[in-house]
Amino acid sequence: MIELSKAEFEVLDALWLNYPATASQIIERLSDEKQWHEKTIKTLLGRLVKKGALSFEKDGRQYIYTPCMERAEYTLKESQNFIERFFSGRIAPLVSGFAKSEQLSQQDINELKKVIDDWEKQQK
């Protein structure tokens, strides 16, 4: 699995919003939430390329970046990894921990029910 740092992920996440995109577009998108210097974001873009998380094409002297994987694919791997590390690979204990500490809303419950429902339908 490609290992991304927190900051690297946030840059990639800004690209996932809409891609391909140039560095300046990504910087623009991040400018609301983060106080990062433009140089910082460029450094992170470079590291993402080096790690194989992004590819780019040249357009004049600019680069046009594209993620090398989909967000869902990446977050799935991260999730598996997380659940393996903290809950021996079982997902229910994670949800159960939320329930016990009153972190679940009725909306969460409804959404979870739907996921279960869909899963069962799909099993037929």
Added chain:
Amino acid sequence: MIELSKAEFEVLDALWLNYPATASQIIERLSDEKQWHEKTIKTLLGRLVKKGALSFEKDGRQYIYTPCMERAEYTLKESQNFIERFFSGRIAPLVSGFAKSEQLSQQDINELKKVIDDWEKQQK
């Protein structure tokens, strides 16, 4: 939140198995799964103490370590953090990602149903 590295967490996890415990007991427990040198584990214990994740009492020249928090408490915080970062704080999309990629077993579904059930009962 106390931030622990991967390796630090694994050492703490070995202590959570049964505590209080001495360094040598922890080293013994980890010896099956990890190829860590004894010195490495001692370094990690020291870092855990420094970060405030462990406390200890002296017993002759040995230390007897105790975690400063419960496992469930720590994993809950990590989970919240994780879900915030990758799923904007919503838990259902994480579970849904597992479902879509066929990572859910019937057992997982049963366990999830029980969590939901218990939650609903508790709401009365």
Added chain:
DNA sequence: AAATTATGATTACAGGTGTAATCTAAACTT
């Protein structure tokens, strides 16, 4: 054409991390 600007590349630098080795002193052996 010269000056300025903007882009990516390279360099910087402190603090965290994995992975120990060495040091120091107390406890145990002989």
Added chain:
DNA sequence: AAGTTTAGATTACACCTGTAATCATAATTT
């Protein structure tokens, strides 16, 4: 009592990370 072992403390060191600044160069402006 002297030597040896062992526990924790200190030091080591390369790579990762956050956070840029500087450099080289191509494009744009004047």
